[in-house]
Amino acid sequence: MTPLPLGFYQGDVEDVARALIGVTLTVEGIGGVIVETEAYDAADPASHSFAGRTARNAAMFGPVGHAYVYRIYGLHHCLNVVCGTSGSAVLIRALEPLHGLDVMQERRGSGLPIRQFCSGPGKLCSALGIDLSLNGASLLESPFALTGTPGAAPVVVGPRIGITRAAERPRRFGWKNSPWLSRPMGD
């Protein structure tokens, strides 16, 4: 389990998004295998970085390999991985819970099936304890850990979910036939 090298994040955001499928992400030892991501860059109207750098999305233009955490709809959090091209990032949408299941259960509420722990960006952050205090933190350092073999998992590509602009662009990546996706893929 060696951490992914910094150079991994410097590639094209779409390549990174695809390669992240199958990589293990943990926060303070809690987490699992990434099964769903989305790619965003500054040329994407749906991206926070589209309108240029602002105080809110500064982390998105910050150092490669760092986290961009933001609050969505006032109540939920989303975790992004800042990539090589300035203003580009990969949204982590879902993962397969493997580590710290008991802690996630406690955070998400008892009675929930495991597949409800991380099948969505907001749930994922809740289960992993991610909040704004981690905005701008390096993914190569504690409490984050990204390990595994990039690009090893079978990946399918599909349209993105839950956004209003450029939603048809095939920039959503998911683990083929994984039961942990927030929604099944097109095929």
Add this chain to the structure above:
DNA sequence: GCTTTGATTTGCT
């Protein structure tokens, strides 16, 4: 300074 948006979740009909 105020309006509008926002990549979601949850519950209700």
Add this chain to the structure above:
DNA sequence: GCAAATCAAAGCT
């Protein structure tokens, strides 16, 4: 399956 909830921040698109 559909609509409402809910908060803060960015931008005036």
